[in-house]
Structures are given as C-alpha cells and as structure tokens.
Amino acid sequence: xxxxxxxxxxxxxxxxxxxxxxxxxxxxxxxxxxxxxxxxxxxxxxxxxxxxxxxxxxxxxxxxxxxxxxxxxxxxxxxxxxxxxxxxxxxxxxxxxxxxxxxxxxxxxxxxxxxxxxxxxxxxxxxxxxxxxxxxxxxxxxxxxxxxxxxxxxxxxxxxxxxxxxxxxxxxxxxxxxxxxxxxxxxxxxxxxxxxxxxxxxxxxxxxxxxxxxxxxxxxxxxxxxxxxxxxxxxxxxxxxxxxxxxxxxxxxxxxxxxxxxxxxxxxxxxxxxxxxxxxxxxxxxxxxxxxxxxxxxxxxxxxxxxxxxxxxxxxxxxxxxxxxxxxxxxxxxxxxxxxxxxxxxxxxxxxxxxxxxxxxxxxxxxxxxxxxxxxxxxxxxxxxxxxxxxxxxxxxxxxxxxxxxxxxxxxxxxxxxxxxxxxxxxxxxxxxxxxxxxxxxxxxxxxxxxxxxxxxxxxxxxxxxxxxxxxxxxxxxxxxxxxxxxxxxxxx
Numbered sequence: 001x002x003x004x005x006x007x008x009x010x011x012x013x014x015x016x017x018x019x020x021x022x023x024x025x026x027x028x029x030x031x032x033x034x035x036x037x038x039x040x041x042x043x044x045x046x047x048x049x050x051x052x053x054x055x056x057x058x059x060x061x062x063x064x065x066x067x068x069x070x071x072x073x074x075x076x077x078x079x080x081x082x083x084x085x086x087x088x089x090x091x092x093x094x095x096x097x098x099x100x101x102x103x104x105x106x107x108x109x110x111x112x113x114x115x116x117x118x119x120x121x122x123x124x125x126x127x128x129x130x131x132x133x134x135x136x137x138x139x140x141x142x143x144x145x146x147x148x149x150x151x152x153x154x155x156x157x158x159x160x161x162x163x164x165x166x167x168x169x170x171x172x173x174x175x176x177x178x179x180x181x182x183x184x185x186x187x188x189x190x191x192x193x194x195x196x197x198x199x200x201x202x203x204x205x206x207x208x209x210x211x212x213x214x215x216x217x218x219x220x221x222x223x224x225x226x227x228x229x230x231x232x233x234x235x236x237x238x239x240x241x242x243x244x245x246x247x248x249x250x251x252x253x254x255x256x257x258x259x260x261x262x263x264x265x266x267x268x269x270x271x272x273x274x275x276x277x278x279x280x281x282x283x284x285x286x287x288x289x290x291x292x293x294x295x296x297x298x299x300x301x302x303x304x305x306x307x308x309x310x311x312x313x314x315x316x317x318x319x320x321x322x323x324x325x326x327x328x329x330x331x332x333x334x335x336x337x338x339x340x341x342x343x344x345x346x347x348x349x350x351x352x353x354x355x356x357x358x359x360x361x362x363x364x365x366x367x368x369x370x371x372x373x374x375x376x377x378x379x380x381x382x383x384x385x386x387x388x389x390x391x392x393x394x395x396x397x398x399x400x401x402x403x404x405x406x407x408x409x410x411x412x413x414x415x416x417x418x419x420x421x422x423x424x425x426x427x428x429x430x431x432x433x434x435x436x437x438x439x440x441x442x443x444x445x446x447x448x449x450x451x452x453x454x455x456x457x458x459x460x461x462x463x464x465x466x467x468x469x470x471x472x473x474x475x476x477x478x479x480x481x482x483x484x485x486x487x488x489x490x491x492x493x
Contacts, residue, residue: 345396
C-alpha cells in the first residue's frame with residue numbers, strides 16, 4: 001500500500017511518501033525558503049565568461065545564477081525544431097554569439113542554489129501539467145522512458161500528435177502519469193498549457209529584469225501533480241484549507257484521485273502514524289544500522305557522498321564469503337532507500353565489502369539497480385572499479401535533507417572534530433612562551449574551556465609550574481563557560 005502524508009504548519013509544509021508502512025521519501029518546503037526549480041525569471045546578463053562558455057545572470061536573488069552555453073536556445077533551434085536535448089550546433093555555439101552583457105533574457109531555474117553555488121539556469125523553458133510537459137521552443141512529441149510497453153507508447157504518441165496543429169509552435173513530452181490517460185484528458189492538458197504560455201508571454205513582456213515571471217505550484221499541490229499516480233492508494237492531509245486546494249486540483253486534473261484525498265483529523269500528529277518523525281531524525285545520522293547487524297556509514301562532502309558498508313555484529317551461519325554477500329545484498333536495498341530519503345545527489349561512491357565471487361558482485365549490483373528503479377531522480381550506476389568501489393551518480397535538483405534541516409556545528413565549524421584538551425594545553429604553553437619573550441607583564445591569565453583548565457590543574461600541573469619558574473611570573477587560570485573546547489586566550493596583566 002502506498003500513501004502520501006501531508007503535514008502543514010504555519011511556516012512549513014512537509015510531505016512523506018510511505019510504501020507498505022516504510023518511509024521512502026520526504027519533501028519539505030518553508031515559507032521563507034521555497035524551492036526555485038521550474039520558476040521562470042526575466043534576467044539580465046551581468047557577466048559573460050568566454051573561457052567557461054557561460055554567463056552569470058541577475059534574476060533578483062542574493063547570488064547571480066549560472067547559465068551555460070549548452071543551456072541556451074540557439075536561434076536555429078526555433079526553426080529546425082528541438083525536443084529533449086540541444087542540437088549539435090547549440091552545444092558548440094560560442095557564448096558571446098548567444099548572449100551579451102546587459103542583455104535581457106527569459107530563463108528557468110534548473111537547479112536550486114546549493115552551498116556557495118548560485119542557481120543553474122536554462123532558456124529551454126518547460127511547463128509541466130498533470131500528463132504533459134510543454135516546451136515552447138521545441139517541436140514534436142516525446143514519451144517518458146518509464147512507460148515501457150511499446151503499444152502504450154505508440155497510443156500516447158498518436159493521441160498527442162493528433163491534436164497538434166500544423167501551425168502550432170512548441171513540443172510536448174508525455175509524462176509517466178499519462179499511462180492509461182484518455183485522448184480527451186491529453187487534449188485538455190494541451191489547451192491548458194497553450195493558454196498558460198500565452199499568459200506568461202504577456203507577463204514576461206511587461207516584467208522588469210530581475211523579477212519573477214512564473215512560480216511553480218506550492219508543495220502540497222506539486223506533490224499531487226508530480227508524485228501521485230495510480231499506484232498511490234491514499235493521500236492524507238492534516239490541514240482543512242490545504243485539503244480543499246488539493247481536492248480542487250484533483251477534480252480538475254485527476255478526478256479519479258479525488259476520492260482518495262482525505263482530511264486527517266486524528267489526535268496523534270500525522271507524521272507519527274508510521275514513525276515518520278523518527279525516520280527523519282535517523283536520516284540525519286551518519287550511521288545507518290542494518291537488520292542483520294551490519295551498518296552503513298554516510299559521509300556527505302562538497303564534492304561527493306561516500307557510503308561504507310560494514311558487517312558489524314553480523315557473523316553469518318556459513319562461510320565468510322556468504323556472510324559478506326548477504327550483508328552487501330541488504331546494504332544495496334538500504335542504500336537505495338537512504339539516497340531517496342536523504343535526497344543525496346551528485347557523485348556517490350559505495351564501498352561494498354570485498355567479494356571474491358564474480359556472480360556475487362553481479363547480484364549485488366542488480367539488487368542496487370532494482371531498488372533504485374522506483375527513484376524519481378535520474379541515476380546511473382557504473383560497474384565495480386578496480387578498487388572494488390561502485391561509482392554512481394544521482395541527479396541533484398534540490399538541497400539534501402541534511403543541508404535543509406541542519407547547519408555546520410558552531411564548535412567544530414563543520415570539521416566533525418575538535419582539538420583534545422591535551423592539544424589545547426600545549427598550544428597554551430607555546431603561547432605563554434611567545435608572549436613572555438615579547439612583552440613585559442606582572443602576571444598571566446589563561447582563559448579556557450573547563451576541560452582544558454581541569455587538565456592544566458591536574459595532568460599538566462607540573463608543566464605549568466615549570467613555566468611559572470621559567471617566566472618568573474605567576475599564571476592564573478579561569479574557566480570560561482562560553483568558550484569552545486579548542487578556544488582560549490592568554491591575557492597579560
């Protein structure tokens with residue numbers, strides 16, 4: 001059974017995808033940090049970089065956004081037609097021939113700002129509806145690769161093409177949700193998208209550069225459009241007004257789902273139903289336990305995410321190779337779920353436990369691929385590297401759950417460690433000697449964390465006494481409650 005739970009609070013909306021009682025994916029949107037993906041802006045080119053074949057565009061955000069030459073519609077594309085990808089001429093066109101500094105340009109956000117990077121833009125604008133994606137600069141009809149049955153692909157292509165006018169500009173991609181949709185439903189979507197684009201064109205012409213032209217739907221309704229399909233058995237929402245908006249959207253675009261949308265009025269918080277809150281907390285931890293006794297270690301860095309698989313307490317019942325194989329199989333399924341739940345993207349390196357048998361390695365890779373088949377984000381898995389690592393990529397579209405919910409520790413500043421009290425004591429000793437050589441003073445005061453002061457009074461008391469003899473001045477110690485463990489000051493009095 002597949003359910004979607006929607007929790008609405010004054011400044012935050014969360015949606016959870018639950019399959020057979022297990023949380024698979026979490027979506028989050030805050031009022032002051034709404035995602036920008038699919039938003040359309042009227043921008044102004046602030047800088048052109050020929051060496052990078054890119055431009056920086058001011059769209060009114062804190063950081064200028066990035067636009068690569070391959071993401072810009074080439075003038076020839078509008079005449080020759082374009083469906084999914086830029087043609088060869090657009091890929092090789094010089095950025096200086098496509099844009100100029102100070103020029104106005106209509107752009108769409110491909111990727112949200114991540115860390116220190118600005119948003120990624122494109123001029124290949126796409127507008128999604130329930131069953132279709134409209135591409136104003138494209139032409140023709142494409143079918144989602146997730147629709148595998150050839151007869152259904154042909155039916156959808158024929159039904160969509162039938163309604164295309166010979167003088168009509170733009171192309172369409174038929175979405176996965178359109179599987180089984182009637183021609184009338186497809187036609188209704190096409191008419192809606194054409195009308196919406198006409199309105200957006202008029203608004204764009206009247207909008208000043210650096211302003212929003214079109215904003216994507218709010219999370220609760222966007223989940224209905226992008227995630228809910230015939231496979232979803234129930235949608236529960238705990239907010240009456242949001243429930244009404246979702247119902248209206250469903251009645252307009254997906255009437256068969258309207259009766260499955262329910263208002264949750266229970267006493268328990270809706271995210272407590274399947275332990276969703278607890279699972280969110282676990283997904284922020286570095287260590288993920290496996291049922292067998294093994295565990296995974298997730299390390300997320302700026303450049304990539306690494307995942308280490310360990311047998312832990314699992315000793316198996318047969319041979320060592322069998323124990324390792326079983327642990328890796330369980331890990332492959334758990335990794336696929338954690339990637340979705342944590343929304344990890346970019347380069348991902350998985351260090352499975354070394355397996356001797358080639359057949360075992362193949363089965364573990366197949367298990368990982370099968371578990372990732374239901375992932376909405378595009379992913380690619382390469383074969384096992386010579387070092388026994390599995391290299392894969394997962395499309396990064398929005399910030400990971402950790403980046404959305406957490407910040408770097410103010411004590412360690414994101415390093416994940418702090419200096420030991422012993423190390424800090426020796427730094428203090430060196431600082432005292434340095435100060436004694438340079439300045440005249442009557443006495444010294446050391447301000448430090450409690451653990452450091454205690455060590456100076458205990459294990460390092462002899463060394464501290466030697467320093468007093470060496471400098472000929474008394475050294476006073478004072479605990480500072482607000483200091484971090486590796487923070488200290490040496491004050492001359």
